[in-house]
Amino acid sequence: xxxxxxxxPFFIFISRICIGALIYGLLNVISNRLLLPTAPxxxxxxxxxxxxxxxxxxxxxxxFLTGLTGNLFGDIVCGYGPIKFWHWHIANGLMGLIxxxxxxxxxQKVESIRDFGIVEVAVVIASGVAVGLAVxxxxxxxxxMNLSESLNAWILPAxxxxxxxxxxxxxVLLLVFRKLVxxxxxxxxxxxxxxxxLAVLSTAMSITWSVxxxxxxxxxxxxxxxxxxxxxxxxxxxxxLVSIILSKRVTDPVLxxxxxxxxxxxxxxxxxELDGLSKRPDEFGYLSRVIQKMADEIRGREQRLKKQVxxxxxxxxxxxxxxxxxxxVETDYFKSxxxxxxxxxxx
Amino acid sequence: xxxxxxxHSFRGGTGKSNTTANIAAISAAEGLRIGVVDTxxxxxxxxxxxxxxxxxxxxxxxDFLWGRCDxxxxxxxxxxxxxxxxxxxxxxxxxSIKAGxxxxxLQYGYDVNLLREGFKKLISDLKLDILMVDTHPGLNxxxxxxxxxxxxxxxxxxxxxxxxxxxxxxxxxxxxxEVPQMYLVVNKVPSCLHPDDLKKKVSETYNCEVxxxxxxxxxxxxxxxxxIFVLRYPDHPVTLAYxxxxxKLIT
Numbered sequence: 157x158x159x160x161x162x163x164x165p166f167f168i169f170i171s172r173i174c175i176g177a178l179i180y181g182l183l184n185v186i187s188n189r190l191l192l193p194t195a196p197x198x199x200x201x202x203x204x205x206x207x208x209x210x211x212x213x214x215x216x217x218x219x220f221l222t223g224l225t226g227n228l229f230g231d232i233v234c235g236y237g238p239i240k241f242w243h244w245h246i247a248n249g250l251m252g253l254i255x256x257x258x259x260x261x262x263x264q265k266v267e268s269i270r271d272f273g274i275v276e277v278a279v280v281i282a283s284g285v286a287v288g289l290a291v292x293x294x295x296x297x298x299x300x301m302n303l304s305e306s307l308n309a310w311i312l313p314a315x316x317x318x319x320x321x322x323x324x325x326x327x328v329l330l331l332v333f334r335k336l337v338x339x340x341x342x343x344x345x346x347x348x349x350x351x352x353x354l355a356v357l358s359t360a361m362s363i364t365w366s367v368x369x370x371x372x373x374x375x376x377x378x379x380x381x382x383x384x385x386x387x388x389x390x391x392x393x394x395x396x397l398v399s400i401i402l403s404k405r406v407t408d409p410v411l412x413x414x415x416x417x418x419x420x421x422x423x424x425x426x427x428x429e430l431d432g433l434s435k436r437p438d439e440f441g442y443l444s445r446v447i448q449k450m451a452d453e454i455r456g457r458e459q460r461l462k463k464q465v466x467x468x469x470x471x472x473x474x475x476x477x478x479x480x481x482x483x484x485v486e487t488d489y490f491k492s493x494x495x496x497x498x499x500x501x502x503x
Numbered sequence: 504x505x506x507x508x509x510x511h512s513f514r515g516g517t518g519k520s521n522t523t524a525n526i527a528a529i530s531a532a533e534g535l536r537i538g539v540v541d542t543x544x545x546x547x548x549x550x551x552x553x554x555x556x557x558x559x560x561x562x563x564x565x566d567f568l569w570g571r572c573d574x575x576x577x578x579x580x581x582x583x584x585x586x587x588x589x590x591x592x593x594x595x596x597x598x599s600i601k602a603g604x605x606x607x608x609l610q611y612g613y614d615v616n617l618l619r620e621g622f623k624k625l626i627s628d629l630k631l632d633i634l635m636v637d638t639h640p641g642l643n644x645x646x647x648x649x650x651x652x653x654x655x656x657x658x659x660x661x662x663x664x665x666x667x668x669x670x671x672x673x674x675x676x677x678x679x680x681e682v683p684q685m686y687l688v689v690n691k692v693p694s695c696l697h698p699d700d701l702k703k704k705v706s707e708t709y710n711c712e713v714x715x716x717x718x719x720x721x722x723x724x725x726x727x728x729x730x731i732f733v734l735r736y737p738d739h740p741v742t743l744a745y746x747x748x749x750x751k752l753i754t
Contacts, residue, residue, distance in 0.1 A: 461695045468701070470708045471664065472671045480668075481675040484642055490679075496615050497651045497680055 172214060173221045180206045180226030185233050204251055204318045205325035208279055211256030212263075212326065213335040219252025243297070247290035251318065254282035255326070266336040269345045269407060272327070273400045276349075279322035280393060287315040308382075316385035323392055324353055341407045348399040356391050360384040409433055409440035416447055425455035507622060508752060509636040509653035511646065513669030517659045518690045520549040521723070521732065522745070523637040528583065528731045529749040531591035535632040538578065538625055540564060540596040542618075542649045543639040544608045547598035551728045553581040555595055563599035567621055568613045574621040575628040583731070594629055612644055619652045633753065642676060650677050655684045655752060657714065661691045662701060667708075674709055686714035688748055693719050715748035717741055 183203035207226065211219020227248035232238050255278040263271045291306050327346065330336035336346075364384045416427050433444040484490055510523045520543075527537045541549045541564065550557065562577040578594040599605065626634055638649045650656055658673050660666040670687070677685055689705055692698065698716040706713045720741045723732055733742045 458695070468662075468696070468704055470667050470704060472667055472708065477668060477671045477675065480672045481679075484647075484672075484676050485679045489644055490647065493615055493647060493651055494680060500616075500619060500652075501681055501683075 169214075169218065172210070173218055173225065176206060176210045176218070176222035177224075177226035177229055179203075180222060181229030181233065184227065184230030201317065202321045202325055204248075204283075205279075205322045205329060207248060207252030208255045208282060208322050208326050209329040209333070209335075211252040211254070211282075212258055212266075212275055212278075212330065213333060214256075215259060216253045216256030219256040220249040221252075223252035224249035243290045243293035246293075247286040250286040250289065251282050251322075254285055255279055255322075265334075266327075266330055266342060267339060269341045269400050269403055272336075272342060272345045272349075273396060275326065275330070276323055276396055277393070279326050280319045280389070283315050283319035283322060287311055287318065290314075312382045312385065316382070316389055319389055320357075320385070320392070323389075340410045341403070344403045344407050345399065348403055349396060352392060352395045352399060356388050356395070360388040409436070409444070413440070413443060413447060416444075416451075420447075420451055420454070425451040425458070427451045506632075506654045506753075507634045507636060507652060508655040508657060509638055509649050510657045510659065511638045511650060511673065512640050512659040512666075513642070513673045514666055515640040517640070517661055517666065518717070519543075519640070519659055520552060520637050520728075522657070522659055522688060522690065522717075522748075523635050524549060524552040524731050525733045525742075525745045526749045526752065527593050527635055528733050529745055530633060530753055531583065531593050533753075534590040535753070536590070536592045536594075536630055538594045538596065538629060538631045538634040540622070540625075540634065540636050541598045542636055542645060544598045544605060544645060545639050547600055548728070549637045550595060550597040552731060553583070553593065553595050554730070555579055555581055555597060557600050560597050560599070563597050563604065565599040565604045565608055567596075568608060568617065573628075574625045578625065578629060583734070594631070596625070608645075613648075615648045615651055618648055622652065642673060647676070647680070650682060651680045653682055655686070656682045657686050657688055657748075657752070658711075659688045659690050660705075662689055662693070662696060671709060674711055685711055686748075686751065687711050688714050688717065690717045691719045692716050714751045715744050717744040717748075 180203055183206070184201065187201050187203065207219050207223030210222040224245045227241075227245045228238055231241055231245075255275065258271075258274055258278050261274055263274060266272055266275055288311070291311050294306060295303060327336060327349070331338075331346075336342060361384075364380055367380055412430060412433050416430050419425075419427065427448050430444045430448050434441055434448060436444070485494075508526075510519050510526075512519050523539060527539050531537050539549065539553075541547050543549075544565065550560070560579070562572045564574075564577055566572045567574040567577050574596065577596050579597070581593050581595050583593055622634055625631065636649050636653060638646050640646075656677050658670055658677075660670045674685060674687075687705055687709060689701060692701060698718070702713045702716050718740050720739070722736060722739060723741055726732055726735065732739070733745050736742055
């Protein structure tokens with residue numbers, strides 16, 4: 157009975173969540189050492205991308221349970237106990253659930269620029285919603301801090317670091333676990349996103365670092381840090397949206413040309429769908445015009461061939477055929493053979 | 504008596520040996536016991552398709568024709584196994600590839616009754632369901648013998664002006680020999696020709712049923728003589744064409 161469990165979807169589901177939660181919890185424990193300045197409860201947590209990834213790759217429920225049980229486990233190990241930060245367990249669950257909702261936008265695997273953009277935006281939204289709901293719960297039910305304390309201690313640091321971490325690491329995890337299919341589109345948008353992330357982070361970090369020593373008070377330090385974080389996230393999201401539009405200008409023609417080549421392979425030579433592309437003055441326009449011209453020529457040739465086939469003539473010269481037959485059947489050898497054959501056919 | 508099927512063509516290079524080998528393989532996979540005789544004494548070759556090493560041929564068809572051995576001694580189980588139907592077997596009766604043997608048969612010939620008795624004995628000794636005869640192209644005396652003793656004659660042609668005239672002659676001559684069933688197979692058909700149109704045209708021209716149209720295939724060319732196509736590529740269009748032909752011949 158046990159060995160059947162290997163293929164049992166429920167078993168796979170549970171083990172996936174257990175493994176995800178275990179890793180997530182342990183990473184939480186480790187990263188508790190890396191406290192952010194001024195935010196004693198929130199840590200710089202790259203591992204937040206784990207429940208996000210599980211949600212996208214294996215569905216919202218898997219993502220939710222991974223985030224929830226992982227955080228619970230981490231808190232228990234750290235000695236906070238299972239109850240104290242219950243609302244953060246749920247927030248971590250949402251961190252996995254919300255990106256998992258991309259399934260309902262028909263994304264099983266990230267295959268296009270559209271998928272990539274939706275996933276990235278979902279990651280940022282998930283961070284915002286999860287942290288926001290946790291803080292509201294905190295204000296209404298737990299009453300540990302007031303709103304302005306929360307804003308400084310939790311909302312901005314948790315939201316910003318989770319969003320930026322997720323934005324950068326989730327695509328990497330998707331790629332490693334083959335939930336991101338490498339196509340011309342995904343390759344292009346990944347390349348642009350990588351450059352974007354490098355540019356934004358290096359700028360934000362170097363500016364923050366350069367003014368660090370001049371900051372006289374703790375408040376101004378915090379403000380500089382958060383300001384850099386907000387600008388980074390804003391530029392990343394806006395930059396991604398602009399990149400999507402620009403990248404599509406490059407990749408769309410490639411997809412169109414590929415589709416056209418597929419039609420030609422299937423024997424469909426009417427490439428009217430390339431008309432728009434052919435008007436472009438760049439290399440893609442040229443390529444498109446060439447393919448259309450070639451397809452037209454093939455179509456013409458094929459039609460001519462078909463016509464020839466319809467007129468296929470099997471020409472046999474009956475007179476010379478009769479002569480050749482006579483040369484064989486009138487020999488003595490053939491006559492004797494025929495007699496013998498006649499005899500045994502009768503048997 | 505079970506069926507003797509001769510595979511013939513007027514010109515060389517039409518794909519006789521390949522057609523013979525593939526039809527034999529399909530039939531054997533159906534659980535039939537098939538004998539394959541290479542009567543192309545001048546240029547034997549089908550043993551290569553079946554992977555039969557020339558060094559291992561102790562007795563060949565030639566030896567039987569000269570009374571040196573019983574015909575079943577020249578029959579080699581080519582060792583193809585057909586998982587689904589363990590009953591299916593192919594026995595190959597090769598022609599000798601020794602130059603002296605070849606010259607001798609060409610010089611002295613052999614008698615139709617001897618060949619026929621040999622085939623009958625082979626069929627009963629090896630309990631064959633079907634005996635297939637791979638012939639030498641053209642219409643020389645030995646080929647006429649093979650045609651004469653067959654129950655079914657398959658003439659292969661390519662859609663090529665060079666093949667049309669000779670195929671007509673072959674069919675006419677075979678009618679004089681009263682072969683009970685005759686079929687045409689069009690081989691190496693380029694993809695621009697529509698198989699159904701071609702079939703209709705050919706059968707009308709020769710007043711003879713077309714058992715199948717085999718498309719031209721680069722894959723087939725690449726495989727060359729290194730094996731049995733239908734076993735390597737069970738879903739290839741060429742295989743489907745062979746299946747259709749086999750169905751027609753063996754029912």
